[in-house]
Amino acid sequence: MPTRSEADSKALLAAHGVAFPPEHKVATAEDAVAAAADLGFPVVVKLGGDRIAHKTERGLVRLSLGDADAVRQAAEDLLGAARPEDGEVHLLVAPMLQGNRELIAGLHRDEQFGMTVMLGVGGILAEAVADVTFRLVPISPVEAAEMIDDLATQALLGPFRGEPAVDRSALAEVLLGLSRAAEADPTIVAADLNPLLVVDGRPLAVDALVEVAS
Amino acid sequence: MTRHPDDAFRALFEPRGVVVAGVSTHPGKFGFVSLHNILASGYAGVLYGTAREAGEVLGVPVLDSVDALPDGEIDLVFVCTPAAANPDLLRACAAKGIRAAFIASAGYGEAGEEGQQMQADLVALADELGMLVAGPNGQGVVSPPARLCAQIVAPYPPEGRIGIASQSGNFISSFMNYAVQTGVGVSRAVSAGNAAHVSIPDYLDFYASDDATAVALAYVEGVPDGRAFFERTRAVAERKPLVLVKGGATAGGQRAAASHTGSLASDDRVFDGMCRQAGITRAATIEEAYEAAATFATQPLPRGPRTIVLTTAGGWGVVTADAIARSSLALATLPDDLRAALDEKLPPRWSRNNPVDLAGAETRDTIPEVMELIVGHPDVDAVIYLGLGIQSNQAALMRSGPFYPDHGLERIVDFHERQDARYARTAAELSERFDKPVLTATELAVTHPGNAGPAAVRETGRLCYPSANRAVTALDHLWRRARHLQARR
Numbered sequence: 001m002p003t004r005s006e007a008d009s010k011a012l013l014a015a016h017g018v019a020f021p022p023e024h025k026v027a028t029a030e031d032a033v034a035a036a037a038d039l040g041f042p043v044v045v046k047l048g049g050d051r052i053a054h055k056t057e058r059g060l061v062r063l064s065l066g067d068a069d070a071v072r073q074a075a076e077d078l079l080g081a082a083r084p085e086d087g088e089v090h091l092l093v094a095p096m097l098q099g100n101r102e103l104i105a106g107l108h109r110d111e112q113f114g115m116t117v118m119l120g121v122g123g124i125l126a127e128a129v130a131d132v133t134f135r136l137v138p139i140s141p142v143e144a145a146e147m148i149d150d151l152a153t154q155a156l157l158g159p160f161r162g163e164p165a166v167d168r169s170a171l172a173e174v175l176l177g178l179s180r181a182a183e184a185d186p187t188i189v190a191a192d193l194n195p196l197l198v199v200d201g202r203p204l205a206v207d208a209l210v211e212v213a214s
Numbered sequence: 215m216t217r218h219p220d221d222a223f224r225a226l227f228e229p230r231g232v233v234v235a236g237v238s239t240h241p242g243k244f245g246f247v248s249l250h251n252i253l254a255s256g257y258a259g260v261l262y263g264t265a266r267e268a269g270e271v272l273g274v275p276v277l278d279s280v281d282a283l284p285d286g287e288i289d290l291v292f293v294c295t296p297a298a299a300n301p302d303l304l305r306a307c308a309a310k311g312i313r314a315a316f317i318a319s320a321g322y323g324e325a326g327e328e329g330q331q332m333q334a335d336l337v338a339l340a341d342e343l344g345m346l347v348a349g350p351n352g353q354g355v356v357s358p359p360a361r362l363c364a365q366i367v368a369p370y371p372p373e374g375r376i377g378i379a380s381q382s383g384n385f386i387s388s389f390m391n392y393a394v395q396t397g398v399g400v401s402r403a404v405s406a407g408n409a410a411h412v413s414i415p416d417y418l419d420f421y422a423s424d425d426a427t428a429v430a431l432a433y434v435e436g437v438p439d440g441r442a443f444f445e446r447t448r449a450v451a452e453r454k455p456l457v458l459v460k461g462g463a464t465a466g467g468q469r470a471a472a473s474h475t476g477s478l479a480s481d482d483r484v485f486d487g488m489c490r491q492a493g494i495t496r497a498a499t500i501e502e503a504y505e506a507a508a509t510f511a512t513q514p515l516p517r518g519p520r521t522i523v524l525t526t527a528g529g530w531g532v533v534t535a536d537a538i539a540r541s542s543l544a545l546a547t548l549p550d551d552l553r554a555a556l557d558e559k560l561p562p563r564w565s566r567n568n569p570v571d572l573a574g575a576e577t578r579d580t581i582p583e584v585m586e587l588i589v590g591h592p593d594v595d596a597v598i599y600l601g602l603g604i605q606s607n608q609a610a611l612m613r614s615g616p617f618y619p620d621h622g623l624e625r626i627v628d629f630h631e632r633q634d635a636r637y638a639r640t641a642a643e644l645s646e647r648f649d650k651p652v653l654t655a656t657e658l659a660v661t662h663p664g665n666a667g668p669a670a671v672r673e674t675g676r677l678c679y680p681s682a683n684r685a686v687t688a689l690d691h692l693w694r695r696a697r698h699l700q701a702r703r
Binding site: 104105106107108110112113114116118120126127130132133134135136139142143145146147150190191192194209211 | 437440441444473474475476477478479481483484485486487488490491701702
């Protein structure tokens with residue numbers, strides 16, 4: 001199944017109400033520096049493209065870039081790391097967000113029940129911990145709220161290490177946005193918002209990947 | 215989206231007359247056992263058999279052809295004849311006005327390609343005849359309101375309000391065995407067999423509109439059309455509690471998937487989410503499912519999660535509080551005015567907290583009075599009562615010991631048994647009066663079912679839970695459903 005680039009994935013889901021942090025899609029290192037100045041330091045710079053599905057594994061994400069020189073250097077390195085098979089590539093410049101908690105949300109087309117929306121506890125242990133819950137698309141606001149209640153690790157959703165409690169209505173909006181996107185666009189077969197970083201209590205998808213039917 | 219009209223199900227569950235096709239004189243054959251069971255349950259409608267040779271079996275007239283049956287008096291044919299004979303049989307039955315069939319015969323979808331073709335033909339014939347055809351390859355149909363036990367195995371359960379449909383006949387028996395044991399009875403039970411013409415959701419649709427049924431209970435393995443199953447069971451659960459056990463829950467593992475969401479999407483997690491969304495009460499085991507259904511059938515829904523544990527001894531209360539902490543229920547904070555009211559009734563050594571532990575401080579009227587104060591308090595949503603039958607257990611030992619009835623033993627034995635019966639009745643009466651669940655739990659329900667306490671619970675029509683943990687699990691299911699309904703008001 002073909003995947004969409006991170007930028008296109010975000011645009012697709014944002015159109016249905018999933019909130020993303022502001023970011024810039026640029027072509028050159030100089031434009032990346034200008035974008036970083038606009039967003040304010042520190043920033044993240046990533047290499048994007050329709051055929052690049054797993055950036056982290058390939059080292060195509062540069063975090064915590066604190067000044068213009070660091071951004072320029074990272075941007076040049078990333079453009080240099082592009083492979084011919086990646087096709088057209090671009091740079092994504094986004095604010096470096098901080099949060100101690102990571103959630104994961106997404107869409108999955110189940111063989112038996114059709115399209116589903118998922119919410120789980122994220123981070124590197126997500127699959128081992130598997131504190132996740134599913135519903136069939138479409139979901140109602142009540143069902144979105146119940147998905148949040150389903151998570152076993154409720155302590156993670158309350159006030160945590162000096163950060164406020166997770167904004168449950170904002171989190172429900174993310175789930176409802178995913179559900180609306182799946183309903184509106186039947187070509188979507190899967191989507192990941194991973195991680196869904198909790199920044200000052202607000203869940204923000206700092207990465208997105210949408211898979212579409214070929 | 216009901217596939218079959220309700221009156222077709224009434225022909226199956228409340229037939230005016232029944233014919234057993236393929237009656238046998240051999241007491242080991244289905245064609246004998248099914249006739250026997252129909253008679254043994256006291257079925258009062260018209261009853262016939264058919265066989266190759268006309269005659270009489272168990273006093274029932276046996277004809278050599280369906281054509282010889284009276285017209286328009288029989289609603290249900292119970293089919294024990296070989297699969298190959300059934301198309302002609304069903305045509306002849308339809309001509310006699312028979313509107314429902316239960317096919318116990320094997321040799322259909324479970325029996326290779328040829329059987330699958332016969333099953334497809336059977337469905338087409340059923341539609342052509344406008345006949346409800348249950349099975350094939352099923353164990354039977356039971357309907358205590360009609361005193362009907364048309365099945366090839368035992369038991370015949372007491373009448374009650376649980377409607378059962380199962381993809382496995384064995385679990386029909388298991389659920390009904392629990393009904394026999396506990397006294398919390400059954401309205402309808404049907405083994406779907408291969409579910410060729412009538413599926414589990416079809417039966418559940420009928421239960422949703424069936425006045426005899428208060429709660430539906432189902433066992434499923436595969437769900438062929440997941441979306442339709444979801445839509446239909448959700449519509450059922452909007453009207454009545456629907457308790458479900460799914461076999462093969464762990465069979466579908468996680469798949470390799472490109473997306474992280476996909477790799478987290480095991481069959482069971484998706485199924486579980488579907489159940490929560492549909493408002494289905496999903497139980498992990500057969501006994502948990504039965505006890506949940508029995509609780510829905512006999513207790514009111516709680517209005518909230520605040521639960522009080524009333525116990526005559528400490529350890530039980532502690533363990534029950536632990537179980538509540540692991541559930542969606544809340545161990546209620548004992549309201550100050552309730553504590554003060556209980557202080558009036560109890561000596562100072564009681565727990566003065568929830569669990570309300572009487573610490574052996576009860577005299578003649580303590581338990582009914584304390585229970586009334588607790589159940590009646592507006593900040594209490596549910597009560598679990600522990601310690602019933604302990605004195606009657608002592609009474610049983612006294613009665614069977616060498617000193618009975620002398621030394622005042624007869625009098626004290628009688629007193630203990632009257633008291634325990636009274637406590638059980640009080641729990642049921644208060645539950646009804648205040649419209650709150652009050653669950654009574656003691657292992658005596660299974661270790662000494664004749665004990666005056668559990669026996670009296672049974673007489674109230676309610677379930678005496680075999681342990682506090684199982685009472686908590688059942689009450690947790692009630693609260694989850696109440697919460698589901700409240701969120702959608």
